[in-house]
Amino acid sequence: MSDCIFCKVAAGEIPATLIYEDDHVVAFDDIAPQAPVHSLIIPRAHYRDLADDVPAEVLAALLGAVPRVAAAKGVDASGYRVIINTGEHASQTVKHLHVHLMGGAQMVHGMVTFAEGE
Ligand code: 5GP
Ligand code: ZN
Numbered sequence: 031m032s033d034c035i036f037c038k039v040a041a042g043e044i045p046a047t048l049i050y051e052d053d054h055v056v057a058f059d060d061i062a063p064q065a066p067v068h069s070l071i072i073p074r075a076h077y078r079d080l081a082d083d084v085p086a087e088v089l090a091a092l093l094g095a096v097p098r099v100a101a102a103k104g105v106d107a108s109g110y111r112v113i114i115n116t117g118e119h120a121s122q123t124v125k126h127l128h129v130h131l132m133g134g135a136q137m138v139h140g141m142v143t144f145a146e147g148e
Contacts, residue, residue: 034125034126036076036124037126039072040074046058046059049069049102049103050095050098050102052095053074053091054073054087054088054091055072055074055088055091056071056072056074057069057071057072057095057098057099057131060130065111065135066133066134067103067110067133067134068131069099069130070128070129070131071092071095071096071099071131072092072126072127073088073126077127078125079117079127081116084127092129093112093129096112096131099131103131103134105133108133108134109133110131110132110133110134111130111131111133111137111141112129112131113130113132114127114128114129114130
């Protein structure tokens with residue numbers, strides 16, 4: 031996808047410091063962090079979201095990278111939250127499947143919030 035920013039990150043066309051990479055995925059910090067540690071893990075190949083017929087080996091690589099990225103960011107012992115926004119109600123903004131890894135401070139239990147009036 032030529033106009034996809036995460037395809038460009040994966041291809042090295044948009045600069046990002048990679049935390050982790052393998053044949054299927056790359057990981058880098060979010061440009062607008064919402065937690066002291068906020069990293070993203072994305073497949074190298076373009077999939078719109080979790081419902082885009084993602085091969086099992088890619089799904090395994092995405093989640094398999096999570097503890098590695100957590101360790102690299104120093105939150106493996108303290109814990110972290112993993113979020114995969116999927117579609118409109120989740121407010122997914124970048125339409126290239128990505129896993130958010132967030133940590134570095136205590137979060138409240140049940141962080142999900144809804145827009146006013148919903
Ligand atoms: P979503 O809301 O789609 O689940 O999350 C998209 C995330 O991508 C947001 O947290 C946003 O800050 C991040 N993001 C958008 N553009 C870029 C970029 O060019 N570089 C990086 N590192 N993160 C980005
Ligand atoms: Zn893409």
